[in-house]
Amino acid sequence: MHVKIFLQLIFVSFFIQTTVLAQRDFFESSRSYNSTRVTGVVIAESAIGTAVTIGLNYLWYKKFPHSRFHLFNDNAEWLNMDKVGHATTAYNIAAIQSDIMHWSGIKPGTSALIGTLTSLSFMTMIEVLDGHSEKWGFSKGDMLANIAGCLLYEGQQLMWGQQRISLKYSYHHTLFAKYYPQELGSNLPQRMLKDYNGQTYWLSFNIGSFVSSKTDFPKWLNASFGYGADGMIGARTNPSEINGQKIPDFKRYRQFYFSFDTDLYRIDKTSDFSNMLLKANRTFKMISPTVEWNPEQGVKWHWLYY
Numbered sequence: 001m002h003v004k005i006f007l008q009l010i011f012v013s014f015f016i017q018t019t020v021l022a023q024r025d026f027f028e029s030s031r032s033y034n035s036t037r038v039t040g041v042v043i044a045e046s047a048i049g050t051a052v053t054i055g056l057n058y059l060w061y062k063k064f065p066h067s068r069f070h071l072f073n074d075n076a077e078w079l080n081m082d083k084v085g086h087a088t089t090a091y092n093i094a095a096i097q098s099d100i101m102h103w104s105g106i107k108p109g110t111s112a113l114i115g116t117l118t119s120l121s122f123m124t125m126i127e128v129l130d131g132h133s134e135k136w137g138f139s140k141g142d143m144l145a146n147i148a149g150c151l152l153y154e155g156q157q158l159m160w161g162q163q164r165i166s167l168k169y170s171y172h173h174t175l176f177a178k179y180y181p182q183e184l185g186s187n188l189p190q191r192m193l194k195d196y197n198g199q200t201y202w203l204s205f206n207i208g209s210f211v212s213s214k215t216d217f218p219k220w221l222n223a224s225f226g227y228g229a230d231g232m233i234g235a236r237t238n239p240s241e242i243n244g245q246k247i248p249d250f251k252r253y254r255q256f257y258f259s260f261d262t263d264l265y266r267i268d269k270t271s272d273f274s275n276m277l278l279k280a281n282r283t284f285k286m287i288s289p290t291v292e293w294n295p296e297q298g299v300k301w302h303w304l305y306y
Contacts, residue, residue, distance in 0.1 A: 041100055072138060099115075165205050259305065
């Protein structure tokens with residue numbers, strides 16, 4: 001199944017954070033357990049979770065025949081871009097949910113655990129819905145990627161009490177979607193969610209977190225390793241024609257990147273409000289010069305890449 005639904009969950013979660021928490025009268029994190037905030041969050045998220053489940057079932061899955069629960073092996077699709085997307089989505093939902101719980105006055109360790117379990121529950125719910133759809137099925141590969149993203153978040157909280165390594169997303173326009181807009185998107189928002197050729201996923205290391213705190217090394221500077229793929233019109237192979245239109249013979253290949261990045265929320269600030277806004281940079285990579293390597297063209301330099 002396309003990673004678009006999972007990315008939408010990131011946007012929903014981030015919307016909660018930037019609307020509910022951005023009310024300045026309520027913004028500062030509570031120093032102790034705040035039952036009013038916890039109750040509000042539980043009610044809001046329960047309503048949203050119910051709406052998402054019903055919406056997916058009736059607006060998405062209803063388009064396709066239902067079936068008995070079954071497994072589906074999609075590990076050979078999209079050069080594994082969807083799997084990296086699953087891990088990235090799971091990681092970021094866990095991080096955002098943990099922030100919301102911390103804002104409610106729940107202790108950091110408990111907040112992180114709630115965030116991790118919430119993310120895993122969301123992702124598992126989608127996989128179960130997939131398992132009852134004739135078009136897809138419950139993917140073990142997807143589920144392993146979901147678990148990996150959650151473990152990356154929770155493991156760092158247990159080990160360091162902070163996130164030194166994050167999973168980020170970036171997107172750039174490609175020419176491939178115009179050949180198959182039904183599959184890869186017909187406009188920018190759709191292509192950002194469906195066109196794997198334009199998506200890049202980054203494992204971003206905050207350098208300052210690994211060096212002595214006594215140094216003057218910038219706290220906000222990251223080194224990022226990215227993964228992408230190119231030349232994909234179909235999931236496993238490229239069709240020779242679509243709706244009678246011949247498709248050029250595109251070579252499918254993987255791409256690997258190195259780039260510098262930022263964690264802007266680590267910059268010393270006086271406002272918790274600005275800190276919350278800058279945490280968008282924890283999910284979306286900053287545009288910057290980038291080195292690429294791929295098996296078709298070798299080493300490439302991008303003055304600016306996103």
